Amino acid sequence: MKQQMSRLQFVFLALWLIVGTGILTLPFTIGQITIRDGWISAILLLPGGAVVITVIALFRRVFPNQSLVEALHEALGPFVGRAASLWFIYMIFVTECFVLREGSVFLSTTVLPSTPNYIVAGAFILPVAYVTYQGAEVLGRMAEIITPIGVGVILVLFMLALPYLNPSYLQPVLADGWSPVVRADVVPWAYMWETMFFLQFRGVPGQWMTKGLLITTLLISAIGVIAEFTVIAVLGPGIRYSAYPLLEVVRTIRIADFIERLDTLYVMGVVTTIFLKLSVIHFAFTTAIQNWFAPCQYRRMVWSSAILLWAGSFFLIHNSNAIMDIIMKVVWGYFTSTGLAGPLLAVIVQRWRQHRAIRR
Structure with missing residues (x-):
């Protein structure tokens, strides 16, 4: 079945596909390699995004x-x-298991420390499966509603964090050279390969997809610069010792005696964006299975695959430490090799076959 969505909805979905978990893990992973110059890594995302x-x-x-x-x-x-x-x-399966585990660990760490993680993960995946069952159009509408609110919250939190900025944490610029900055850009570039999942969305025209992803890359780079600049200027070297640096920045904000828990709004926003990201990946996963076992309807596999993903998230990723180890050591090579090899192999072979047919 052909799925339809507007160009704006596609841009919003692509934005949260990357930023959904990126706002959790990227400040920490970049901070393990470079601190003062982490914001430059967000700018260097542009060449990597151009390759994708x-x-x-x-x-x-x-x-x-x-x-x-x-x-x-x-x-x-x-x-x-x-x-x-x-x-x-x-x-796709490994990525969705990974994202589900990230979301459940984040919720368990921040607001539900006494709730078993398997219950949190189950409560997370059920609404994801329901939205996926409704189709890509519903995903697009949700992204269209959530994005203005999410972007507005990001800008407001940035403005509220301005009094806590310490510019000395940003200096001297490039004191350690370009090598740490380039190495820190590896993980954001790996996240960009997740946009390959949109190749399962047949209802998105190719021209829309290319232009939409270009706009998305520019937006992600801009958001990354703002986020990294804020985190570095507020926390400084403390970035390396916080699993969720942006959450720590939000916790430092105090407006008045009666408004002291802005981190609750941040947690709600992160959960919403992870929900959108999981829904996009789950749609790609079920439609991929549909294509592999064709002919069949992807909706028949939405709920059973959700149970499989729930179990896989615990079988493949044992704890929160494993999440960061995989991001730092495995994700770039795995995503880059798969993202390059699959589409390019299909393109090269198809072009060769077409050229051979013309010569005959």
Whole structure:
């Protein structure tokens, strides 16, 4: 079934697909490599995003009306194509398990310390499955409603944090050279490969997708600069010792004696954005399974796959320390190799077959 959404809705979904968990993990991971110059890493996201967008644009030019799984089957044949698409499906599965675990650990750490984590994860995945069952149009409408509120909250919190900024934490600029800055940019670049999941959204035209992702990359870079600048200027070297630096920044804000818990609003916002991100990934996962076992309806697998993901989030990621280890050591290589190899392999083989057919 062809899913429809507007260009604006697509941009909003793509924004939260990256920022959804990025606002939790990226300040910490960047802070482990560089502190003063972390905001420069957000600017360097632009070249990495351009590489990802180029790959997606090439794929959509060759396969304008097909998902990535369908394209792999057509280009590589029933055996090699199914093996390659299964690897992509596994990447989606691992990513969703990872995001679900991040969200449940964050909730358990901040507001539900006495609730078993498996109950928190279950309460998280059920509404995700329900929204996924409703289709991509509902996802787009939700993003359209939530985004103005989320962006407004980010700007307000930034303004409220201004009195707590210490510019000395930002100096001297590039004292350690470019090497730490470039290495810190590896993790944000890896997150950009998650936009490959939109190749399962057949209702989004290729031109819309390319332009939308370009706008999204610019927005993410701008948000990253603001977030990193604020975190560095408020916490300084303390970034390395806080699992959630942005949450610590929000906790430092005191407006008056009767308004002291702005972190509650931050937690609510993070949970909402993670919910959107999980819904996008779950839609990509179920439609990928639908394409692999075609013909069938993706809605038949929404609830059963949700149970599988709930179990997988505990089987694959044992604790919060494992989350950060995977982000720092595994994510970039795994996402980059899969994000490059899958679409480019399908494009190259399909182009070769078309050229060969023309010569005949």
